[in-house]
Structures are given as C-alpha cells and as structure tokens.
Amino acid sequence: MGEDRRQLIRSLGFLSSVGISLVAACLIGLALGYYLDKWLDTTPWMTLTWLGIGIIAGFRNVYILTQRELRRQKQEDDQDNNES
C-alpha cells in the first residue's frame, strides 16, 4: 500500500509536468520565428516555419519523456514479478 501510494504520487508529479514541456517548445519556436521575422523582415514566413518546428520539437519532447517513464515502470514491474 505504502509503495503503491509512493508510486502514485511519483507518476502524478511526473505526468502533470509533461504538458508544459510541449508548450515550452512551441513557445521557443514561436519566439525564435517572431524575432527572426523582425530582424530579416520576412513576415510571416519565419514565424510559421519556426512555429511548426517548435510544435514538432514539443511532441518529440513529450514522446521522449513518456517513453522513458514507461520503460522505468516496466522495469519496476519486472523487478516486482521476479521478487514475488
């Protein structure tokens, strides 16, 4: 029970934090594009391309983080099965 509760809080904290990493990457892409546009005077092309890149990067971040968490959980399950 105690172990379960610890695991729950752990996953809760981790998964609730995944969303913002998607948003942050989109924002970084948007900001890069916006200022490049201002600098190079190519409105709106840079903003659009870099926003697209940012969105892709955001999804990639989420994918990497979730994959790692899933792998860790699976490892832990295997350990539990071996012990019992």
Added chain:
Amino acid sequence: MTHPFLIFGWLKEELHLHVGEHVLYTWLVMLILIILALLASRSIKQVPSGLQNLMEVVVEGISNLAEETMGSKGKAYFPLVATLALFILVSNLIALIPGFAPPTANLNTNAALALTVFAMTHLVGLKEHGIKYLKHFMGPIWWLAPLIFVIEIVGHLARPLSLSLRLFGNMYGHEIVLMIFLSLVPFLLPVPMMLMGVLVAFIQTFVFTLLAMIYIAGALEEAH
C-alpha cells in the same frame, strides 16, 4: 509583492539594500542548509541519532532515486542533484512560515537553477562522448539530419524554459491563491490551501530533480 508582511522585505527597506527579496531569502536558505550540514556532520557516529539520522535518510533517499534513474554512471552527478533537491525543498517549505516568501516563487531563482541543469547536461554529454555528442542531435537518417538538428536544438532550448516556468508557476500560483483566500476569509479557509502547499512543495521538488536526472541520463547514454 502580494504578501502583507515579509521580514526580509522590511529588513531590506530598513538597511537600504539594493538586492531583491528573493536574493535575501536565497541567502537564508543557503545559510540554513550550510548550518544543517555542518551540524549533522560535526560528530558522525557509527549508530546515527537525531539530526544525523534524519539527514542520512534524506540523502539516502535521493541517492537511491539517482541510481535508479541515472544508473551507476550517474553516481558522479549525485552531489549536483542532491543540492538541487535540498535547495528547492527548503526554499519551497520556507513559505509555510509566516513572513517568509519562497525564493522559488521568483522566476530569476528558477532560471538560475534551470540554466545550471541545462549547462550541466551538455557539459556531461561532451565530457562523456567527446565530439561524438553531436550525434545525439542528428537522428538515425543522414539526409534528415539538418532538420532533426534544428528540431533537437529547439527541444533542448525548451528544457530550461519548462523547468523554470513549472516551478515558478506552481509556487507563485500557490502564493497568490493563498493571499486571495486570506484576504477573503482569513479564518480556517486558507488551511486546506496551505495543506496543498506542502504537497505542491514536495511534488515540485521531486519533479525538478527527476527531470534534471532524466536530462543528465539522456546526455550520458549512447546516441540512438
């Protein structure tokens, strides 16, 4: 800020110091941690008791987590991770004392922490793999490499932003909610919010250290 009274804010006014309140609170947290460490390690005994016992439990917990997440290679980066964890935890918990504000409720403190982690991951990667570390950014297919490279760079830049914003948003949001509740009904109603504050303090500390460790572990492993 939103606080009705801050001890260090008042002190700053009295002494005409030109540093932010969050810097003063950061110094206080550092002082607390240094004194705690000195007290705990002053008389180390075979069978620990009291303060030494407590600190051993804390350090062992973080150490286990670090080994679990980063593997045996990551053992070398345990001091960084443990420092981050202890500093953030004490900073968050200090908000529970009346008259004290958490330094983590200011974006500048968090940005400093997140940039440390950001710089550290890449230094670790460079140290571990040398120039081959660049392969981490290239992806498996060579003709897609330039595109993947750009995407990876944006993804990596997003890390310090999300790390600092997450901690800042949680701590500052909690402060504001507490202050609003306090100004609406100053009796008993803020208590559940304060309880939530304890939970948020622990969860955010955990998330920050876990993500820092995941990033370092990502830099340590071989390119895919």
